[in-house]
Amino acid sequence: MDEGKSNTQQKPPAKNLTEVVIAIKGLKKTFGEKAVLKGINLELKRSENVVVLGRSGVGKSVAIQCIVGLLKPDGGSLKVFGDEVAGMTDGELKKLRIKTGFLFQGGALYDSMTVRENLEFPLTRVLKLKDQREIDKRVEDALDSVGLLEAIDKLPSDLSGGMRKRAGLARTIIVNPEIILYDEPTTGLDPITSREISYLILRIQKKYKTSSIIITHDMECARIAADRILIMDDGEFIAEGSFKGLHKSKNKIVEAFFKDVL
């Protein structure tokens, strides 16, 4: 693996970077005869933002879907907070999912519900909150964190792509997850909105002390949000390091990602 140099970005130091919250060893996943993950290794530390860069179809999203139990790995070990995901009961998986937020590419808002109802959904169904005043406060706080308070009573169909992602992020953070998995958070957005979302990811990390894995091929997002970058190709991580360190890499695939970056 190509080792990059230390992180030189101007970001606040992350808190307690030594505790490992996600530990992946030799993770394999095959669809039919195609091996999508060929034994990947990854450690995510507390309050760390790890960006996974890679071309489309190399297995980035499959890896994070395995972490939340949406896909079942074919081999290897996948531990979240020290517990093996593969052996979890439904109840244990539910507890893990409360602690692990997931932001989908399109926001995945429930389109029959308003933004408020979308955010209330995990509070009433998962955390089983009853007190309407507490629910309202948490909904307003979460929307305020992503700068979307004015859209509280709108339907998802009335929101722009960027607003949908913000609302999706608000729904993710409302249950105070310790880990957030971002699946291509800036795809399909204009450069300005992409940058806003990338800084929002950074603000969420600071405010809620979350650890994150960010799947993207947006280099600006990687530059802004990453503490550490992993580059995936053909089901394997081929390089790891800071943005600046990888920028100087001589690996051809890594070079291809960074060649247009100033």
Added chain:
Amino acid sequence: MAAEIVVPGWKKWLEDIGDQVGFFLKFLRNIFTGGFEWSEFVRQCYEIGYRSVMLVGITSFIMGLVLVVQLRPTLVSFGSAGMLPKTLSVSFIREIGPVIIALICAGKIASSIGAELGSMKVTEQLDAMEVSGANPVQYLVVTRILATTIMVPVLSLMGDVIGLFGGFLGINIRDDMSFHLYFTKVISVLDFTDFLPALVKTVFFGFAIGFVGCYKGFNSNKGTESVGIAANSAVVTASLWIFVIDAIAVQVTSLLFYK
């Protein structure tokens, strides 16, 4: 060589049966565990029941009217025009009403559920619900299947009554029969063995419509085309199930009541 082609098809068919059994068991388990989604259930009853009233009402009324107009010449040729109300009521309450209304509901409700859940799958809303720790089967499937199981019999009963009103109008196009006489004749020929089996089979029709719609939507592929396929497949399969259930119901009913 032929065996090599046939086996995968059977394997896929058997896998599909296995998936449906698994889905059914998941539905049963989720009725009794983890709390019932009353507000969503009531919303679905409104969406499925109330929003189908107009369609079921109009089609039932026309069916009753058309049936009388079509039956009249044959009965007149036998000198039995007075039998029209009785013939209509027995055929409509026992068979034509429940089956046609269930087919209309399959077209409207199963397709709508299949398309809705299929589109939720395509836009990752089902995955989002699952990874949030909520239970999509409890929230989406249990509520919809129970709502169709309850609302289709209600719609069917309503359609039966409206269809008989259509028949009254149909008779009075050519003949002159009072409202009182018409309904006295209609009711005089009906008894418990006409109403109950028809009502029971509409419960199964309703269940089949909800189950097939949910199963097809929940198991659609992740592509926009699959939403259309899920909706279409839900209607076709639910309609087929309605005829299969009807065939079984007729056999059971004739064994129990019409010896």
